[in-house]
Amino acid sequence: MGITCEEVWRDISDYVDDELDPKQRTALEEHFAECRHCAAVLEGTCNVIRLYRDERALALPKGFHDRLHKRLDQKFTLGPKERIHTSRRAVLAWALTAAAAVPLGFALFSAKRIILPRLGHESPSGPPDSPPITGLVAVSQDSDDKVFHVPSCPYLHGKPKFLPAAEAVREGYAPCPICIGKHKPEKKG
């Protein structure tokens, strides 16, 4: 035998790949012809490669192709141009939504200012966080509306008369529905 078993193991992989020069190759082949064990190592190595090379080893999972086709179909039907158009449509939709939201928001804000004070007037308890009026309120001397206001209320017309809130209530004045949302006479007792 020209070469040892260890030399064979070192070169056996290159032998399989045909990466040896002719002289080395011949030496290995002569060794294989005489050494049953190294011949078994060679055969086993080729078996390993053959098994892993087979399509059934490390095969794709079942349903792989269906799932891939589905994703590709989505991509094909939604090509780059369509994606750009879709993107533009989306931007336009968002812009319109935003444009509609501005007046809607303004309308809601206005409604809150108008409606909530009235609700507060009708409610016996009133808004829980309304600060009570402890000072003077104003009533109009030129009007018979029997409404009292905070002194700065824009709905106070004519010449104002200032009196304590409790006294205004005793005299039959009702609170102004506009400024009542913010201020309410302090209840005593």
Place this chain on the structure above:
Amino acid sequence: MPVCATTNCEGNDTRNDQIRANEELLISRILEGEKDLFLELIRPYQRTVYATLISMLGTKEDAEDVTQDVLLKALARLHQFRRESAFGTWLIQIAINEARMRRRKLRRGIMFSLTSGPDDDETYVPKDFADWREIPSEALERSEIREALGKALTLLEEHYRLAFILRDVNGMSITETANVLGITRGAVKTRLRRARLMLRDILSPGLQQGGHVDLTFKEVRKPWE
């Protein structure tokens, strides 16, 4: 000629040239709008991409998910393919990059590097010297054999595993494998030698006995001792 009928040699190549010419034609047509041809282009590589990814990611679910991402990404980037390498090589490079990103995202294998891992240059001593007749291909019909092949791969260190997958499963040449891994041809050969002999030692006792594979290394008395 290679000893094993399934291995490819360097420069084996009229057929490879034909395949490459056909792929270039397909790529041109796809880029001109015939996108349905993409399936034809990728058909030979779906399994090789999957095999590469399962060897790197470890689970079938992750491997399938990333395989599909890779194929879709290849379609999106096809215009960037410069044709300096084979299409299959380009695809595998995308797959390896995607696997690295996925592992980073999963916080697994943060230290992963394709070129890391010491190449043990000592001669590997086979542990099993029993005769091993050719395993009939029908054996692969059995799920336990396929499972055993998959599990045996996981016992190898990654740098051996990946060299084996690219060369022996995906059929790349040694030069292509070296280019993809960014290592020398010599390093590829070293890794291949060790991977092949280790896999043989892991698998041969079971396969000799009809498929019950015990996935442990066994110390077998050497015939000359």
